[in-house]
Amino acid sequence: MKYVAQGLQPFSLVEQEPFKVFVTDLLLNAKMMTRVTLRSMIDDASKEMKAVTEAMRGVDHIATTTDCWSVRRRSFISVTALLTDPDSLQRCSAALACKQLRGSHTFDVLASAP
Template identity: 85%
Template sequence: MTRLTLRSMIDDASKGMKKAVTEAMRGVDHIATTTDCWSVRRWSFIGVTAHWIDPDSLKRCSAALACKQLRGSHTVDVLANALDIHSEFEIRGKIQRTTTDNGSNFIKAFQVFGEDENNNAVGSDGDASQPGEDQEGGEEVEFVDVSVLLNEDDGLEFQLPKHQRCACHLLNLIATVDAQKATSNEAYKKVYRSTFGKCNALWNKCGRSTLAAETVEDACSLQLLRPNATRWKSLFLEQAVERLLRIIKDKGEGTIRVLCTDLKVSM
């Protein structure tokens, strides 16, 4: 089977699934979506899912709308363009909320392109003049709500739904911030910064250099995993520190010493 034939089969299957999901959501009036970005081996991706209640059976339904690569920086324009997937499935006017994490890029994207009335409020500070006040002469002046003009859907601008910040991610942030309070103890703070300064040097080196990543994999038969700022558990329990300890246990501390020497970072 040639690569071209395989690609054609995948495209046909994707079109069939897209049509089926679109038909399933056609009779639904209220839909919620979620989206997230992540990186794997220096490649970035975005995923979008839809969730709704079937009006006949009252069952909860979910479907994946997109999982595609993001190229370049995750700017507000790039994210808004990726989330325009809602239009492809003909659900743009049905979405009640789109849930994301608390990443600044997502928050700004919804502030710039979202329809949330809290983001588009005009004159909320009470400074706006009322019609007819402080006007010289008797000439009438027509006041126009600028937010209405900015939010008009002329097909040339993205329009995102109302935004919902993920509650689980908020709890993760609370746990992270509270954990940092332990550094108020000077003795702990000294050890903490010394240890994680060296760990971060290793993680950053492997994240920025393909050669460094290959050196680690050759020596340890494993890759180092970098902490994810949006998932506090990734630092200790699931990825970064656990992987370092596993390498030391399986390969010995000498292996880490050689790596640090080769990569020119502090042991």
């Protein structure tokens, strides 16, 4: 899904034979999705992000935090929004971004993370 959405690829890509061969060469037991399934997944992700955006519109103050960690020799960085729902006074959080880092958690690597 990310490859198609972020790369601005057509939904039909997942049904093209060369793409299927490419994916199954990488993962022998990979299950291929149809473009209908892909479109549904992208629509659901979009609705979820719009719901988070709408929830944030009604809040006067939003705090953000960044974290980085390593798992199985891979490093990641994330950004999270923290807010209080003005109606229920419940604390809420939403993951805004998460990306794999290349290299160690050094200042240079963290500072250049997009």
